[in-house]
Amino acid sequence: MATRTVDVALATSGLDASGKPVRTPLVTDAAGNAIALNAHPPVEPDFGGEHMLINIGPQHPATHGVLRLVLELDGETVVRCVPHVGYLHCGFEKIGEYRQYNQIVPWTDREDYLNSIGNNCAFVLSAERLFGVDITPRCTVLRVIAMELSRIISHLVWLGTTSIDIGAFTPFLWAFQERENVYQLLESWTGARLTTSGARVGGMMADIPDGWLDRLRNFVRTFPRTIAEVDGMLTRNAIWVGRTIGLGAMSASEALNYGLSGPMLRASGVDYDVRKDFPYLDYESYDFEVPVGTQGDVYDRYLVRVEELRQSVRILEQAIARLPDGPVNVDDPRLILPDKHRATSEMESMIHHFKLVMEGPRPPVGEAYVPVESPKGEKGYYMVSDGTSKPVRWRIRPPSFVNLSAIPKMVEGHLLSDVIAINASIDIVMGEIDR
Amino acid sequence: MMPLPAPALLAGAIDPQLPMHDFWPFTLTTIVKLAIVFSVYMVGVALLTYAERKISAWIQDRHGPMEVGPWGLLQVAADGVKNFMKEETYPAAANKTLFILAPMLAFIPALLTWAVIPFASPLPTPWGLMSMAVADLPVGFLFTLAISSLGVYGIVLAGWASNNKYALLGGLRSSAQMISYEIAMGMSTVAVLLLAGNVNLNTIILQQATMGWNVLLLSVAFLLFFVATYAETNRLPFDLPEAESELIAGYHTEYSAMKFSLFPISEYANMVTASALTSVLFFGGWDIPFTTWDNLPPWTVTKTLLTLGFFAMKVIFFLFTFMWIRWTLPRFRYDQLMSLGWKVMLPVALAYVVVVAGAVLALDMAHVARGTKAFSGALLLLNLACVAGLVVWMDRGRVVSPAASRLRGGELNRLRAVAGRSRLARVGLER
Numbered sequence: 001m002a003t004r005t006v007d008v009a010l011a012t013s014g015l016d017a018s019g020k021p022v023r024t025p026l027v028t029d030a031a032g033n034a035i036a037l038n039a040h041p042p043v044e045p046d047f048g049g050e051h052m053l054i055n056i057g058p059q060h061p062a063t064h065g066v067l068r069l070v071l072e073l074d075g076e077t078v079v080r081c082v083p084h085v086g087y088l089h090c091g092f093e094k095i096g097e098y099r100q101y102n103q104i105v106p107w108t109d110r111e112d113y114l115n116s117i118g119n120n121c122a123f124v125l126s127a128e129r130l131f132g133v134d135i136t137p138r139c140t141v142l143r144v145i146a147m148e149l150s151r152i153i154s155h156l157v158w159l160g161t162t163s164i165d166i167g168a169f170t171p172f173l174w175a176f177q178e179r180e181n182v183y184q185l186l187e188s189w190t191g192a193r194l195t196t197s198g199a200r201v202g203g204m205m206a207d208i209p210d211g212w213l214d215r216l217r218n219f220v221r222t223f224p225r226t227i228a229e230v231d232g233m234l235t236r237n238a239i240w241v242g243r244t245i246g247l248g249a250m251s252a253s254e255a256l257n258y259g260l261s262g263p264m265l266r267a268s269g270v271d272y273d274v275r276k277d278f279p280y281l282d283y284e285s286y287d288f289e290v291p292v293g294t295q296g297d298v299y300d301r302y303l304v305r306v307e308e309l310r311q312s313v314r315i316l317e318q319a320i321a322r323l324p325d326g327p328v329n330v331d332d333p334r335l336i337l338p339d340k341h342r343a344t345s346e347m348e349s350m351i352h353h354f355k356l357v358m359e360g361p362r363p364p365v366g367e368a369y370v371p372v373e374s375p376k377g378e379k380g381y382y383m384v385s386d387g388t389s390k391p392v393r394w395r396i397r398p399p400s401f402v403n404l405s406a407i408p409k410m411v412e413g414h415l416l417s418d419v420i421a422i423n424a425s426i427d428i429v430m431g432e433i434d435r
Numbered sequence: 436m437m438p439l440p441a442p443a444l445l446a447g448a449i450d451p452q453l454p455m456h457d458f459w460p461f462t463l464t465t466i467v468k469l470a471i472v473f474s475v476y477m478v479g480v481a482l483l484t485y486a487e488r489k490i491s492a493w494i495q496d497r498h499g500p501m502e503v504g505p506w507g508l509l510q511v512a513a514d515g516v517k518n519f520m521k522e523e524t525y526p527a528a529a530n531k532t533l534f535i536l537a538p539m540l541a542f543i544p545a546l547l548t549w550a551v552i553p554f555a556s557p558l559p560t561p562w563g564l565m566s567m568a569v570a571d572l573p574v575g576f577l578f579t580l581a582i583s584s585l586g587v588y589g590i591v592l593a594g595w596a597s598n599n600k601y602a603l604l605g606g607l608r609s610s611a612q613m614i615s616y617e618i619a620m621g622m623s624t625v626a627v628l629l630l631a632g633n634v635n636l637n638t639i640i641l642q643q644a645t646m647g648w649n650v651l652l653l654s655v656a657f658l659l660f661f662v663a664t665y666a667e668t669n670r671l672p673f674d675l676p677e678a679e680s681e682l683i684a685g686y687h688t689e690y691s692a693m694k695f696s697l698f699p700i701s702e703y704a705n706m707v708t709a710s711a712l713t714s715v716l717f718f719g720g721w722d723i724p725f726t727t728w729d730n731l732p733p734w735t736v737t738k739t740l741l742t743l744g745f746f747a748m749k750v751i752f753f754l755f756t757f758m759w760i761r762w763t764l765p766r767f768r769y770d771q772l773m774s775l776g777w778k779v780m781l782p783v784a785l786a787y788v789v790v791v792a793g794a795v796l797a798l799d800m801a802h803v804a805r806g807t808k809a810f811s812g813a814l815l816l817l818n819l820a821c822v823a824g825l826v827v828w829m830d831r832g833r834v835v836s837p838a839a840s841r842l843r844g845g846e847l848n849r850l851r852a853v854a855g856r857s858r859l860a861r862v863g864l865e866r
Contacts, residue, residue: 008599019752052599052600054600060683061683062681076604076769081818133470163765166765166766167671167672167674167764167765167766167767168763168764168765168766169495169762170491170494170495170762170763173495173496173497174496178498233763234765237764237765239672239764239765239766239767239771240765242767242768242771243765243766243767243768243771295530415768415769416681416769417675417681417766417768417769418682418768419681
């Protein structure tokens with residue numbers, strides 16, 4: 001395979017003398033040396049052999065995939081927690097270097113697989129900035145609908161699995177029935193439930209089918225009832241409250257120092273939401289509120305996510321009301337495939353189709369990063385182009401990974417059962433963490 | 436629950452004129468009773484697994500088992516066959532003797548406790564009056580307490596013998612939990628024994644027929660006993676020994692096939708026993724409410740069948756409650772469970788014994804005869820006051836309406852930040 005020469009001005013500072021990437025320490029002392037923030041508390045060596053080392057995962061019902069936590073227990077109290085990741089490493093980023101931009105879209109389905117169509121849209125947002133394309137008004141609104149539906153799916157899975165982890169089985173099935181409704185909507189739109197691959201650079205893979213908006217309206221009308229049911233079941237339930245309040249509390253400054261984002265950060269009282277602070281897809285024109293917690297514990301994360309479900313419904317209602325007619329895809333033959341009928345009946349269109357599929361659209365030299373508010377937190381796809389149809393490098397900013405890094409800080413000193421609850425409250429998807 | 440001529444009834448559990456004295460009739464009828472009770476009990480336990488799946492399905496808005504047989508009724512048989520056919524696995528490092536012994540130790544006490552529970556009014560036979568309990572022991576209730584506490588050995592040994600850390604944690608949790616709640620359970624029933632003046636379960640039933648059901652006369656004891664039975668049977672919200680999200684499957688993580696199956700079977704058997712005990716101790720057992728016809732001789736077959744029906748209804752109601760609660764509530768945490776047992780239930784039970792003993796003594800000294808409306812009414816009022824006090828004191832806005840929940844009307848609005856201003860400025864991150 002021919003190697004390509006990379007001749008792009010990178011924003012990062014490059015390599016050091018030994019050929020390793022230069023790492024700039026975030027916090028330095030007077031001499032310029034890196035200092036660790038919140039250094040790991042020294043743990044008393046266990047000379048008596050009283051502590052038990054217990055391995056949770058990678059095959060454990062409550063690790064939400066293949067996370068592995070090695071816990072040192074004193075009785076049932078966690079003295080030390082060492083998370084291990086990497087069991088689901090698939091090399092998405094490396095594979096992407098050998099794929100055209102539109103061919104990377106299916107890989108984005110598979111990393112945070114609970115938010116697949118949201119990832120598709122987020123990826124093409126970055127790619128469109130790289131290509132310098134402005135999408136059509138209809139596509140903008142359709143993507144908002146897609147991203148909010150995807151947020152609803154992700155939060156519902158979180159809600160269900162967390163309630164199972166804390167011992168309540170029933171809200172799980174209620175949540176999954178609503179999730180099924182959303183999946184049916186996505187299936188009739190994209191043809192797939194989980195791996196939607198719904199977005200393309202410059203538009204969507206397809207316009208919504210006839211009658212789809214009515215089905216969406218119906219969902220938007222009935223879904224708040226389910227939220228209210230789960231709310232009634234859990235929010236004021238004494239056991240639920242007792243199991244979640246005060247667990248894994250992160251103060252606002254701690255949450256910022258750990259780089260948390262999304263509901264994890266907002267539960268700690270920092271009202272940072274990419275949709276409000278760095279708006280994309282005209283989110284600034286939607287009327288919705290950003291729920292913010294006060295204590296940063298598991299209970300606040302629960303409240304924030306449930307409220308976000310309601311806010312997503314509000315956004316969906318507005319999106320349905322404003323969805324304009326018109327084309328979904330941009331009118332740019334360098335990006336968009338010709339109509340299928342024309343491609344099979346006209347020679348020029350067929351050549352056009354062939355060249356676009358085989359060679360792929362070429363962006364100008366440059367780099368792009370568009371952060372979006374994924375259900376897990378701030379997510380973005382960074383990509384560098386050398387002018388060919390494949391990125392030199394693309395990288396995912398995975399919110400789950402960054403959020404997970406705070407788990408030792410959150411669980412140490414709590415009980416074994418709390419580890420499960422706190423781990424659930426982070427809302428991790430291992431596909432995104434290991435990539 | 437009309438008051439009965441009390442002294443005559445409280446003198447003995449069963450009409451003393453017609454006991455079954457002869458050896459052979461006694462032995463044969465006991466064997467027949469044993470066979471019938473055992474079969475009904477085991478089939479009932481099997482059907483309970485089906486009921487649990489159907490009830491959970493209704494609560495969760497789905498169908499439950501539908502494939503095997505009509506409405507999935509043969510699912511039970513399919514599961515049984517599956518469990519018998521599966522491979523028995525033994526962990527390499529397990530203590531094999533104890534590993535095999537543990538499921539038996541869990542299963543046998545669950546069966547044994549049922550022996551003393553009277554499930555209907557006595558049945559007249561040509562050889563005399565037959566008590567409708569497999570063994571109508573004079574120490575009936577003490578026997579139940581003694582045997583049911585043996586069940587914990589099975590679970591602890593299962594956890595220990597598996598040589599698995601999750602199983603060990605499950606076993607440890609189970610032993611701590613069952614010992615803690617056994618004390619509260621025993622203490623809560625002292626009040627029942629105070630009123631009945633006897634530990635024979637038939638006597639306790641007749642006492643309730645005389646005075647009114649204990650759930651009204653001893654409401655606090657009922658509440659404590661009810662909570663303790665959930666802990667004793669390892670059911671949600673107290674299913675910590677097998678908390679599947681934390682400990683995989685807890686003490687039975689390493690078990691397979693029929694040895695595994697014995698643990699759920701003993702759990703359901705314990706549920707049946709606990710439901711039966713709750714109805715015997717607090718809901719009059721086989722007593723038919725609002726009539727004394729069933730509690731008085733002459734004993735007939737009709738009476739036996741009717742009382743059996745009422746007893747079954749009560750037990751089924753409590754079994755349903757077990758399932759209802761399981762599919763509604765989340766699970767306690769270990770320390771919460773312990774503090775509920777030791778810091779709330781045990782002190783309350785002890786204080787309640789003193790209160791009831793004092794009340795009975797005071798009523799006796801005031802020459803209020805037991806079985807009169809005045810006696811029952813006084814106890815009822817006392818218990819209403821006690822329950823109200825308990826809710827106000829123990830709850831303090833936590834259990835019934837959790838004040839600890841920060842989500843109160845106005846606070847929800849504080850949760851939502853005001854849109855429209857720069858949020859990043861607040862944390863000094865403005866671009």
